[in-house]
Amino acid sequence: MPLGLSSLKKSIWIYHMACSPCNNCDIEILDLLTPRFDVERFGVVLVGSVRHADALLCTGMVNRQIKPRLQEAYLQASKPCIVLAIGSCAINGNIFRKSYNMAGPVDRAIKEVDPNAIIVYVPGCPPKPEAMISSVVKAIGFLDTLKAKAK
Amino acid sequence: MKETIIPIGPFHPLLEEPELFTLRVEGETVIDVDVKIGWNHRGIEKLAQGLTWDQVPYLVERICGICSTSHPYACVLAMEEILDIKAPLRAQYIRSTVGELERIHSHLLWLGLAGHFVGYNTVFMWAWKYREFVLDSLEHLTGNRNHYAMFKAGGVRRDFSQKAMDFTMKSMDGVEKALKMFLGVVSDDPVLKKRLVGVGILTYEDAILYSATGPTSRPSGVDHDVRRDEPFDAYDKVDWDVVVLKEGDVFAKAACRILECIESVKIIRQCIENMPEGEIDAGVTDIPPGEGCGHYEAPRGEVFHYMRSDGTGYPIRHKIRAPTFNNLPTFKATCPGAHIADVALITAAIDPCYCCTERVGVVDNTGNKSVLTQDDLTKLSIDRTFAIRRDLGKLTWDPYSKLI
Numbered sequence: 001m002p003l004g005l006s007s008l009k010k011s012i013w014i015y016h017m018a019c020s021p022c023n024n025c026d027i028e029i030l031d032l033l034t035p036r037f038d039v040e041r042f043g044v045v046l047v048g049s050v051r052h053a054d055a056l057l058c059t060g061m062v063n064r065q066i067k068p069r070l071q072e073a074y075l076q077a078s079k080p081c082i083v084l085a086i087g088s089c090a091i092n093g094n095i096f097r098k099s100y101n102m103a104g105p106v107d108r109a110i111k112e113v114d115p116n117a118i119i120v121y122v123p124g125c126p127p128k129p130e131a132m133i134s135s136v137v138k139a140i141g142f143l144d145t146l147k148a149k150a151k
Numbered sequence: 152m153k154e155t156i157i158p159i160g161p162f163h164p165l166l167e168e169p170e171l172f173t174l175r176v177e178g179e180t181v182i183d184v185d186v187k188i189g190w191n192h193r194g195i196e197k198l199a200q201g202l203t204w205d206q207v208p209y210l211v212e213r214i215c216g217i218c219s220t221s222h223p224y225a226c227v228l229a230m231e232e233i234l235d236i237k238a239p240l241r242a243q244y245i246r247s248t249v250g251e252l253e254r255i256h257s258h259l260l261w262l263g264l265a266g267h268f269v270g271y272n273t274v275f276m277w278a279w280k281y282r283e284f285v286l287d288s289l290e291h292l293t294g295n296r297n298h299y300a301m302f303k304a305g306g307v308r309r310d311f312s313q314k315a316m317d318f319t320m321k322s323m324d325g326v327e328k329a330l331k332m333f334l335g336v337v338s339d340d341p342v343l344k345k346r347l348v349g350v351g352i353l354t355y356e357d358a359i360l361y362s363a364t365g366p367t368s369r370p371s372g373v374d375h376d377v378r379r380d381e382p383f384d385a386y387d388k389v390d391w392d393v394v395v396l397k398e399g400d401v402f403a404k405a406a407c408r409i410l411e412c413i414e415s416v417k418i419i420r421q422c423i424e425n426m427p428e429g430e431i432d433a434g435v436t437d438i439p440p441g442e443g444c445g446h447y448e449a450p451r452g453e454v455f456h457y458m459r460s461d462g463t464g465y466p467i468r469h470k471i472r473a474p475t476f477n478n479l480p481t482f483k484a485t486c487p488g489a490h491i492a493d494v495a496l497i498t499a500a501i502d503p504c505y506c507c508t509e510r511v512g513v514v515d516n517t518g519n520k521s522v523l524t525q526d527d528l529t530k531l532s533i534d535r536t537f538a539i540r541r542d543l544g545k546l547t548w549d550p551y552s553k554l555i
Contacts, residue, residue, distance in 0.1 A: 018168050020191045023506045024297045025214020026167040027260065027507060036262075048164035066169065066190045082498035095210055098201065099194040126216065126297055 004148060005096050008054050008080060009140045015077070019106065021060030024126040027086040029057055037129045044136060049109030055082040055139070058106040061089040061096040065126030067103040071113045082109050082139050083120045085130065086127045118142065157491075162192050165268070165495055168505045173334035173433045176271065176495060181494050184486045186479065192509040199469035204230065204438050204530045207466060208302045211456070214505040215243035216297050217260065220253040221449030222471070222507075225456040228383060228437075230304040232443030238384070239430040242306040247385035248422045249301055250447070251291060251415040256285040256328060257450035258366075258408040262333065265405060269346045274336070278287075281329040284322045284437045305433030306307055316423050327416045334409050337402070349403035351487070351497030354399055357484040363453025366411065367478040367501045370396040370403035377448040390420040401500045408502075439463070449474055451502050473507030 009084050032039045033046060047053055050073045062070055074083070085106040088094040093105055103109065110117045120142075122135045153177050161169035169190035175183040194216055199207050207326045211222040224246065231237065238246065260284040286296045292315045293299035300305050310409050337343055353363065358371040358428050368375065376393040379388040394410040441464040452474025459468040462488025478501040 016167065017162060018171075018191075020193055020215045021506070022219075023504065024213075024219065026295070029214060029278065030167065031283075034282065034283075035276055036283045046164075060191075061193065062247045063190070063192055065192070066161070069169075069190070073162060078156070095213055096193045096198065099198055101192055101194045125213075128296070135484060 008026050012054045013045050013047045013052055014055045015047055015050045016057045019060040019066045020059050020063040025059035028126045030127055032129050038046050050077050053077055053087045055084055057086055058090050059086045061093045062103050062106055062109045063101040064103045067109050070109055073108055073114060084120045086122045088123055091123060104114050158288050160272050163264040172507050176339050176491055179491050181486055181491055188505055188509055191506050203464045212298055217257050217299050218449045220250050221447050221454045223248055223449040225445040225454045227302045227304050228445030229443040229456045233438055233441040236381050236433055238306045240427045241429045242431045243384040244422045244426050245307050245311055247522050248419055251418045252285055252289050252414045254450045255412045256282050258412045268499050272365050284325055288319040288322045291318045296353055304390055305435035310431050320423055323416050323419055330409055330412050337405055348402045350493050351485040353481055353485050360480045362477045363481050364474050364477050370407040371399035372397040377446045377453050385422055389418050391418050406502045409423045423508060451475055475504045475508040479503060
C-alpha cells in the first residue's frame with residue numbers, strides 16, 4: 001500500500017459517475033476542466049475508464065437502478081481509490097431523500113461492498129468548483145496520514 | 152453484411168448522464184439506435200405531492216441543473232393560473248431576465264459539448280470560458296451560480312440590486328462579442344463544416360411527426376415558440392425575433408442556438424434597461440381549489456407543468472413534461488444510415504437532458520413481466536382513469552367545470 005499511496009497523491013486521475021443527480025454537480029465538475037478553474041494544472045485528469053481512476057466523483061442520490069452499477073464500478077476501480085461524494089444529494093439525499101426510488105446515499109452504497117472505503121464529502125447544492133478543488137487537496141492530505149500509519 | 156450490436160453505457164465518457172445506447176450496426180453504418188433510461192429516475196411527481204406549494208418550486212428546480220429556471224417558471228405559471236393572478240411588473244421583468252440568462256448558459260454549454268463530440272476541444276474550452284461570464288452575472292443577480300431559487304407563486308423571492316444589473320449589462324457586451332465570434336467560427340471553420348453540414352437531417356415532416364420542440368424543431372422550419380405564441384411576463388413587452396432555419400442538420404441546430412443566444416442578449420438588455428420600479432411579490436397566501444397549466448420555452452423546447460389543487464397546502468397532482476421527452480425519439484428518424492462516428496453527435500444535437508426525461512425506472516407487472524406492451528399500458532391507463540373518476544366523487548369541486 002505505501003507505494004500505491006505515494007504515487008496516488010502525485011496526480012489524481014478522476015472518473016465521473018453520475019448516480020441519478022440533477023446534472024448540476026456534473027456540469028460543475030466539467031467546469032473544473034475549463035479555463036477558469038483548470039484542474040489539470042494540479043495533475044487532475046478526467047479519464048474515460050474506471051480502471052484508470054484514482055478517485056471516483058459520485059454525484060446524486062443513488063437510485064435503485066444505479067446502485068448495483070455503482071458498486072460494480074467501485075469494485076473494478078484499482079485500489080487504493082478515493083470516493084468523493086459531491087453535493088448534498090450524494091451525502092444524505094437532500095430533497096430526494098423521501099423518494100420511493102432512493103437506495104441510500106453514496107457512502108452507504110459503497111460501504112456495503114467495502115467497509116474501509118475512503119469517502120470525502122463535499123456539501124453544497126451544487127458545491128462551488130473551488131470547494132471541489134479544496135476537497136481533492138484535503139483528500140491528498142488524508143492520504144499523507146494514511147501513509148504515516150502504514151509506516 | 153453481418154449485423155452487430157454495440158451497447159454504450161450506462162457509464163460512458165461521452166455524456167455526463169448515465170443512459171444505455173444500443174447501436175445495431177452493419178460495418179460502419181448504423182441501422183437502428185435504441186436508448187434505455189431510468190438511471191436518473193427520482194420520482195419527482197410523487198415527491199411534489201408531499202411538499203407544500205412554497206416548497207414545490209425548490210423541488211422542480213432540481214429536476215435538472217441546466218433547466219433550473221425553466222421548470223420553476225412553468226410551475227409558478229401553473230400556480231398563477233389556479234390563482235388567476237399575474238406577478239407584479241418588476242417581478243415579470245426579473246423572471247424573464249433570469250430565464251434568458253439561463254438560455255445563454257445552456258446553449259453555450261451545448262456548443263462546447265458539441266465541439267467536444269467532434270473532437271474539437273478548442274471550441275469546448277472557449278465556449279465554457281465565455282459561459283463563466285454568464286454564470287458570474289447570475290451569481291451577482293440571484294446569489295448562486297446554478298439553482299437560483301428565485302421563483303415563487305405571484306412573484307420572485309429577491310430583488311435585483313442596481314450594482315448587479317450594471318455588472319450584467321457590462322458582461323453582456325463581452326458575451327455578445329463572444330457569440331458573434333462563435334457564429335463566425337461555426338460558419339467559416341472547414342473542420343466544423345465537414346463534420347456538421349448535412350449530418351443527421353431532421354426534415355420538417357419528421358419534426359412534426361415526432362412533435363419535436365424548441366431548437367430541435369426550429370432549425371427544421373417549424374415556426375413555434377411559446378414565448379411568442381402565448382406571451383407571458385416581459386416577452387411581449389420587449390422586441391425580439393424567433394430564429395427559424397430550414398436545413399434541419401446539426402449545423403443548422405448549432406447556428407440556431409447561437410442566433411437564439413444573440414436574441415437572448417437583446418431581451419436581457421431591454422429588460423434591464425426598462426426595469427420598472429415597484430413590488431416584486433403579489434403576496435399569495437394560499438392556493439384555492441382548481442387546476443392550472445404552465446408552459447415555458449426552456450432552452451431545449453417547451454416545458455409543460457400541470458398542477459391540481461384541492462384547497463389544502465399540498466398539490467394533489469403535479470404532471471411534468473420536459474422537452475427532451477419529445478425530442479429524444481427523433482434519433483429514430485435521423486440516425487439510421489449515419490456513420491457510427493456521427494451518431495454521438497446526432498444524438499447530442501437535440502441537447503438531450505435525461506434528468507428531465509426520466510419516466511418510470513422499473514416496470515414490473517404481476518406475472519414476472521419486465522416489459523409492458525402497448526396493450527398492457529392502455530389497460531393500466533384505463534384502470535387508472537376509472538380510479539381517478541371514483542376518487543373525484545369525494546372532491547368538493549368539479550374538475551371539468553373549467554373546461555366547459
